[in-house]
Amino acid sequence: MRQSQLREHSRILGMGAFRPDVIVTNDDVCQWIESSDEWIRQRTGIVTRHRAGADTSVVDMAEGAALEALEKAGIEASQLGAVIVSTVSHPYATPSAAAALADRLGATPAPAFDISAACAGYCYGIAQGDALVRSGAAEYVLVVGAEKLSDVIDNSERTISFLLGDGAGAVVIGPSDTPGIGPSVWGSDGSKWDVIGMTHSLSDVRELSLAAEAAGSLSAAAAERDEDGKKLWPTLRQDGQSVFRWAVWEMAKVAQRALDEAGVKPEELAAFVPHQANMRIIDEMIKQLKLPESVAVARDIADAGNTSAASIPLATHRLLQENPQLSGGLALQIGFGAGLVFGAQVIVLP
Amino acid sequence: MASNEEILAGLAEIVNEETGLAPEAVELDKSFTDDLDIDSISMMTIVVNAEEKFGVRIPDEEVKNLKTVGDAVDFIANAQA
DSSP: OOOOOOOSEEEEEEEEEEOOSEEEEHHHHTTTSSOOHHHHHHHHOOSEEEEOOTTOOHHHHHHHHHHHHHHHHTOOGGGEEEEEEEOSOOSOSSSOHHHHHHHHHTOTTSOEEEEOOGGGHHHHHHHHHHHHHHHTSOSEEEEEEEEEGGGGOOTTOSSSGGGBOEEEEEEEEEEESSOOBOOOEEEEOGGGTTSEEESSOHHHHHHHHHHHHHTTOHHHHHHSOOTTSOOSSOOEEEOHHHHHHIIIIIHHHHHHHHHHHHTOOGGGOSEEEEOOSOHHHHHHHHHHHTOOTTSEEOOTHHHHOBOGGGHHHHHHHHHHHHOGGGTTSEEEEEEEETTTEEEEEEEEOO | OOOHHHHHHHHHHHHHHHHOOOGGGOOTTOBTTTTTOOOHHHHHHHHHHHHHHHTOOOOHHHHTTOOBHHHHHHHHHHHHO
């Protein structure tokens, strides 16, 4: 028998973004929670977030970003050897968003699957895409981070909902003559499973619905909270302080390892693209990593909020649009979030 | 091992670095949130810097019990003992 032929290098060939057009300002948010524009800017750095309308799905946004990535890469969808979508807000446990996306793009019968790694999902996707291309399992891989988080939030909830936005970012990974994706430093810590996540499970929804139906008030149950403050539909929540501590001090070490394993010094970086969770996490990470001022830092969060799996590709896309001279330079990217999970790598910007 | 006075002075330095507050404003009976206007994110930064400076471990669940500067000084002094 034979095994597939290995390739030495891979890189990102092209990148695309989709930003939905509903803009939610801090003043909008203040109608739902008691806060102020100033407080939100100071604590989070967020000025607006984009959200998708009722008629725009995760797959729609993924398609928008993917079409641009394919065009920029100069690759036809039919050449794709795999389609990966990282998402936690595709509203079907099965079938996957990736299978629908592959079909829409004309990539069928490419293997297609979703990754559930929250805000680390894009970096997990890059780790997978890189491995598939270099192992010879696929020649070109589409990796998309796509989220419609507005479907899984409760606007009156204070820990996370006001931070979140919708959107999608995509890249095509393919063979390269030179190194284009550094070693992935990725992992998980399930002992902190309950630090960020959904308020309750789908099994709980079934129980709550049956109870409400028996009491003859299913529509009321959907709108109101039960005695534990839960709505029928599960939404996201987090323990912000614990997450902040983990994100800054543990994740700075992970980012440093990604640099070390790639053999790259901070001063050799053109850009730093951390997951866009909170401007203060970004600022503190820069301090911990001692990044020189020559490194461009992605701060898409001010406009886009936290878009989970979409945040790194969206932020990279904006950085390249505003600073085209960064193309070909090295970027350190790191994603971290619910799981807890994390992933980081140094990449060559397309 | 640091005395309570040394811990207070060290904490005041950390608070000053994070918030710009004058070190002499950091007194034992002052509340971090109500008197010093320190938010939850700054508090975490102060906690992590204090851990490093004093060589102690302050678990997440303990942080919410540290309401005043005095609470933090006592916790650090006990953790060092």
